[in-house]
Amino acid sequence: MEILHHFSLKNYNTFGIEAKAEKFIAVHSLAELKSVLEQNKSQKKFILGGGSNMLLTKDIEALVIHIDLKGKKILKEDDDFVWVEGQAGENWHQFVLWNIEQNFGGLENMSLIPGNVGTTPVQNIGAYGAEIKDTFVSCEAMNIETQEMRTFTREECNFGYRESIFKHEVKDQYIITSVVFKLTKQNHKINTSYGDILAELAKNNITTPSLKDVSNAVIAIRKSKLPDPAELGNSGSFFKNPILLKTDFEKIHQNFPEMRFFDISKTEVKVPAGWLIEHAGLKGKRFGDAGIHKNQALVLVNYGGATGQEILDVSKKVQETVFETFGIHIEAEVNII
Numbered sequence: 001m002e003i004l005h006h007f008s009l010k011n012y013n014t015f016g017i018e019a020k021a022e023k024f025i026a027v028h029s030l031a032e033l034k035s036v037l038e039q040n041k042s043q044k045k046f047i048l049g050g051g052s053n054m055l056l057t058k059d060i061e062a063l064v065i066h067i068d069l070k071g072k073k074i075l076k077e078d079d080d081f082v083w084v085e086g087q088a089g090e091n092w093h094q095f096v097l098w099n100i101e102q103n104f105g106g107l108e109n110m111s112l113i114p115g116n117v118g119t120t121p122v123q124n125i126g127a128y129g130a131e132i133k134d135t136f137v138s139c140e141a142m143n144i145e146t147q148e149m150r151t152f153t154r155e156e157c158n159f160g161y162r163e164s165i166f167k168h169e170v171k172d173q174y175i176i177t178s179v180v181f182k183l184t185k186q187n188h189k190i191n192t193s194y195g196d197i198l199a200e201l202a203k204n205n206i207t208t209p210s211l212k213d214v215s216n217a218v219i220a221i222r223k224s225k226l227p228d229p230a231e232l233g234n235s236g237s238f239f240k241n242p243i244l245l246k247t248d249f250e251k252i253h254q255n256f257p258e259m260r261f262f263d264i265s266k267t268e269v270k271v272p273a274g275w276l277i278e279h280a281g282l283k284g285k286r287f288g289d290a291g292i293h294k295n296q297a298l299v300l301v302n303y304g305g306a307t308g309q310e311i312l313d314v315s316k317k318v319q320e321t322v323f324e325t326f327g328i329h330i331e332a333e334v335n336i337i
């Protein structure tokens with residue numbers, strides 16, 4: 001275990017932004033993590049997982065601790081369910097595939113989401129009608145100040161749309177070290193209700209899909225819309241889909257009757273930010289090496305040499321143009337560093 005200085009983070013963030021860590025260390029066990037925290041008490045720290053949900057706009061003047069805890073195991077099982085634990089540094093997609101191979105159901109709709117297991121609860125990741133909170137049981141976390149371990153139950157995590165306690169009450173206080181999911185061994189709740197999945201399965205004449213079929217359909221849909229960070233730097237959805245009061249939305253909808261929306265409660269609707277950005281004329285636009293993806297307007301991309309600041313400038317331009325066009329404010333989902 002060695003502290004590296006002026007370490008390039010280019011390969012540690014999916015936007016592929018060149019930024020330096022003043023100090024950098026990768027930890028591979030709880031004991032290593034504990035000792036790094038103990039020995040660097042007064043040092044400013046920055047916790048880095050998979051680097052898939054952040055935009056680096058400057059060098060990080062801190063000790064960057066990269067959580068590289070590996071391992072997955074079955075904690076217990078009964079006839080119907082299995083409790084699977086993944087260590088924080090496991091790649092999320094590989095973890096999903098590992099579970100599908102063993103016929104453990106519940107994560108398949110979240111195939112191919114970039115990032116690591118340990119960061120999934122922070123923003124309650126979700127896709128194609130499933131969210132982490134649906135199968136999440138608990139997670140273990142280390143207190144950065146005291147190094148004490150604490151279990152967070154599902155209730156304590158206070159999950160919402162891309163939200164959790166880790167973004168609010170206990171922000172920057174804990175490092176998630178492992179996560180437990182309760183998955184099905186039989187009677188899987190196959191969820192194909194998200195429009196695109198059924199169409200994708202129909203293309204392959206699949207009427208009674210397996211977990212693997214659903215996963216493959218999600219992978220095909222994601223690949224057709226979302227750029228692969230290995231080929232084109234990006235951080236998935238850059239913005240959240242805005243939630244509006246129905247009374248406000250109805251006024252806007254009168255002027256833009258074709259605007260897509262989803263009812264989420266009696267009083268609120270969610271509007272797809274991708275639709276707003278596309279209909280504000282920005283889809284596929286490029287500004288230098290930063291741009292708005294051509295197949296999914298919610299995704300900002302780095303064509304190679306963009307700086308974090310350039311991507312941030314584009315994101316502001318997108319927010320301004322959407323606001324000028326529709327009077328709707330869209331908020332970044334990605335953490336701006």
Ligand code: EPU
Pocket residue numbers: 126127128129226235236237238239240241260272273274275276278283295296297298333
């Ligand atoms: N749309 C457009 N133009 C676009 C993109 C989308 O008109 O450029 C419209 C679509 O036609 C559709 C609606 O917007 O009617 C919703 O689009 P889509 O199903 O692609 O989903 P999304 O709302 O754009 C969300 C998540 C994604 C997740 C997908 C699928 C957020 C912020 N994003 O995107 O998550 O994969 O649903 O479930 O909630 C991520 O968080 O990184 C991510 C990729």
